[in-house]
Amino acid sequence: MAESPVRSGKPRGNLPPLEFHVPEPRYRPGDTVDYSHLVIPEAGTVTRPDEACDARDTWPLTTDLIRVLDDAGYALGPWNPHLDPETLRRILRMMALTRAFDDRMYRGQRQGKTSFYMKSTGEEAISVACAFALAEDDMVFPSYRQQGILISRGYPLVEMINQIYSNRADRLKGRQLPIMYSAKDYGFFTISGNLATQFPQAVGWAMASAIKGDTRIATSFIGEGSSAEGDFHAAMTFAAVYNAPVVLNVVNNQWAISSFSGFAGAERTTFAARAAGYGIAGLRVDGNDALAVYAAMEWAANRARANKGPTLIEHFTYRAEGHSTSDDPSAYRSAREAEEWPLGDPITRLKNHLVALGEWSDEQHAGMDKALAEDVRAATKEAEKNGILGHGLHHPFHTMFEDVFEELPWHLREQAEQAIRERRTKWPEWKE
Ligand SMILES: Cc1ncc(C[n+]2csc(CCOP(=O)(O)OP(=O)(O)O)c2C)c(N)n1
Numbered sequence: 298m299a300e301s302p303v304r305s306g307k308p309r310g311n312l313p314p315l316e317f318h319v320p321e322p323r324y325r326p327g328d329t330v331d332y333s334h335l336v337i338p339e340a341g342t343v344t345r346p347d348e349a350c351d352a353r354d355t356w357p358l359t360t361d362l363i364r365v366l367d368d369a370g371y372a373l374g375p376w377n378p379h380l381d382p383e384t385l386r387r388i389l390r391m392m393a394l395t396r397a398f399d400d401r402m403y404r405g406q407r408q409g410k411t412s413f414y415m416k417s418t419g420e421e422a423i424s425v426a427c428a429f430a431l432a433e434d435d436m437v438f439p440s441y442r443q444q445g446i447l448i449s450r451g452y453p454l455v456e457m458i459n460q461i462y463s464n465r466a467d468r469l470k471g472r473q474l475p476i477m478y479s480a481k482d483y484g485f486f487t488i489s490g491n492l493a494t495q496f497p498q499a500v501g502w503a504m505a506s507a508i509k510g511d512t513r514i515a516t517s518f519i520g521e522g523s524s525a526e527g528d529f530h531a532a533m534t535f536a537a538v539y540n541a542p543v544v545l546n547v548v549n550n551q552w553a554i555s556s557f558s559g560f561a562g563a564e565r566t567t568f569a570a571r572a573a574g575y576g577i578a579g580l581r582v583d584g585n586d587a588l589a590v591y592a593a594m595e596w597a598a599n600r601a602r603a604n605k606g607p608t609l610i611e612h613f614t615y616r617a618e619g620h621s622t623s624d625d626p627s628a629y630r631s632a633r634e635a636e637e638w639p640l641g642d643p644i645t646r647l648k649n650h651l652v653a654l655g656e657w658s659d660e661q662h663a664g665m666d667k668a669l670a671e672d673v674r675a676a677t678k679e680a681e682k683n684g685i686l687g688h689g690l691h692h693p694f695h696t697m698f699e700d701v702f703e704e705l706p707w708h709l710r711e712q713a714e715q716a717i718r719e720r721r722t723k724w725p726e727w728k729e
Pocket residue numbers: 442490491492519520521522523524548550552553554616620
């Protein structure tokens with residue numbers, strides 16, 4: 298062997314063997330759950346810096362937790378957005394509608410009306426309060442768990458259900474997985490199954506908005522698991538370099554299907570703390586507190602609008618139900634986790650706040666839930682007139698090759714012809 302210039306001649310000695318670390322969740326099925334390791338500050342105790350502050354000044358806010366609503370239902374501290382009761386009731390209503398919609402669609406999947414559904418139970422405050430804090434024409438690049446934004450922006454439930462059923466009236470002609478909506482006219486970018494792609498897209502859109510001298514900002518949402526993708530880091534770099542008018546949200550609901558947040562780095566630091574490494578402002582917020590979420594998004598949106606740059610917000614929450622209808626969380630996590638989640642249920646917390654203000658009652662709440670369930674039922678019946686899964690092909694077969702290229706390239710034309718030929722041969726009874 299050739300002489301190595303770096304050979305030090307140092308003996309290896311009694312070095313301890315290197316250890317490989319594999320994160321392990323604290324609780325498995327059947328385990329009792331103890332959340333005493335979580336540091337949860339009292340509501341109202343976290344300071345609120347100026348929206349135009351130096352990004353560095355937000356460092357303490359990336360490891361703390363912004364909370365406004367206390368256990369008795371009162372709104373406290375400098376992050377209290379001081380919303381009027383009518384706005385609070387509208388936020389509560391949209392959160393309750395999102396939950397009612399999720400429950401009905403989940404049942405629809407179990408009844409075979411669609412192949413797939415994803416609920417956002419326990420995370421409604423994040424999508425709904427963010428929608429209220431943004432301007433209606435700000436551009437949203439969502440993940441699959443922000444249906445609350447589409448609902449808050451008034452997108453028709455019937456259109457959502459048509460997409461979920463992939464039926465005749467589905468605007469996407471059955472070519473997207475159920476729940477992967479696309480609503481350009483509502484500032485809601487097409488949901489992609491390829492996790493994390495929406496993050497750099499949002500930053501690019503925000504950069505373009507700035508280049509054009511527009512006033513609209515962009516926002517994007519990603520799960521904490523997806524933040525381990527390279528796209529997260531590319532987005533953060535571009536956002537920092539070009540001071541893009543964008544608000545980047547990490548929804549930390551503790552789980553990525555059956556992988557716990559430790560596999561995305563949660564054992565080492567908070568997700569919000571990553572902002573510091575890029576020179577971006579960061580906030581960590583109680584995601585089950587609609588007022589705290591509203592205040593954080595409002596802070597970050599104002600900052601972006603004033604050309605003070607991007608913000609990374611971590612919404613600390615818990616995925617109260619399965620990942621999707623294809624998942625069974627009882628196989629990998631303790632049922633006690635959701636029951637004992639110390640930040641409570643976001644709808645109950647906002648409801649208690651309105652009750653504490655004397656602006657709402659249990660009777661009004663029950664009445665609202667009943668009316669919302671009826672609205673969702675009526676929308677479902679309406680959409681079912683356009684067909685459900687399993688009632689044959691709802692769109693002409695050849696539409697699956699259309700609308701991507703302005704003119705179908707020769708190789709896709711050949712594939713389309715071959716597919717149609719095979720189909721006619723194998724199932725001559727089927728209509729085009
Ligand atoms: C690039 C990519 N990798 C893996 C998957 C499979 N997958 C779909 S959802 C998911 C978990 C994502 O978890 P998280 O980002 O925490 O979001 P959550 O579902 O908790 O909202 C995975 C691994 C995918 N769709 N795309």
